[in-house]
Amino acid sequence: MENNQFDLCVTLIKNAKNMVVLTGAGVSTESGIKDFRSRTGVYQLAPEYILSLDYFYQNPKEFYQFALDNLYHPDAMPNAGHDILSKWEREGKVSHIITQNIDGLHQKAGSKSVIEFHGTMKTASCLHCNKSYSTEEMINRFQTMNEFYICDHCETLQKRERFIKPDVVLFGDTGKWFTVEGFNKILHTIEEADCLLVLGTSLKVTPFSTFPQYRRKSTPLLIINIGDTPYDTDRNTFVIPESIGKSLTLLDEQLRS
Known part of the structure; x- marks a missing residue:
């Protein structure tokens, strides 16, 4: 300039x-x-689809693994x-x-x-009852529970309705x-x-x-x-x-x- x-x-x-x-x-x-679309960005590691609502529903464990590894930066200043x-x-x-x-x-x-x-990666919420979970709590659940992504605060016939999603806006969301x-x-x-x-x-x-x-x-x-x-x-x-x-x-x- x-x-x-x-x-x-x-x-x-x-x-x-x-x-x-x-x-x-x-x-x-x-x-x-990391940014998302540059030559060293997040989407060089996986396609954009991995951060879609559809992928989250189909592969919640894999989604969380990727999100926690690449989107959550609690120590960044x-x-x-x-x-x-x-x-x-x-x-x-x-x-x-x-x-x-x-x-x-x-x-x-x-x-x-x-x-x-x-949105934010600091918290996640149940899609049914809106109970809020800190990301640190989700990490602990991830490490200690099999179906860590299913809310245990409420009940529905379909477990999918009780998925706990990070409070970020995904594709299709x-x-x-x-x-x-x-x-x-x-x-x-x-x-x-x-x-x-x-x-x-x-x-x-x-x-x-x-x-x-x-x-x-x-x-x-x-x-x-x-x-x-x-x-x-x-x-x-x-x-x-x-x-x-x-x-x-x-x-x-x-x-x-």
Whole structure:
């Protein structure tokens, strides 16, 4: 990015009072968490189907083994990108973070207003009675029980109805935010933004990829991502094709100068 455009991004962020941030896997790769679609991503280990609702029902043990090995990162720590977003929230600059990530690192960094659009790997729930299980509890069940994925808190004729599913949105699945009320809240949040910052996502997975379309025409779109997005050439859009931590650190330093 040319210096004058970088300076413009600094000015836009400095003037923002209600910045909404959309984040994807690229924010967490600097914390040692794999993304999904790159050459070293999760989908190089198995096809996308393994993270589908159908596969979960058909092969719950194998699903859990893969999910616990590749999606659950309790020891991962926030990186500079997470920390700066948290600081900007405390300073009244960032109003909401809407994330595709399921690792909880935004909250671990101290961000409060986080919408986990694709859910979280911290918990799992019975599909019948909604009893919540911590992932640590599910790991213990996995290690000590044969049918660890079947809820023992409720009863139904079909065991499949009592499957305990991680609270993440799978292919063919819906989640807390995949409702009329959930979508309306997100779209209203984006419509109210005075700056939309997109970090570490290619914006190619629907419906998350549609969210920038709902910003006001006057609202600038800032994209920091290694790789193209469908919005890169849009009007009032500014692109920094660099790492998240490096870019946000430079931007934050310029805000202070």
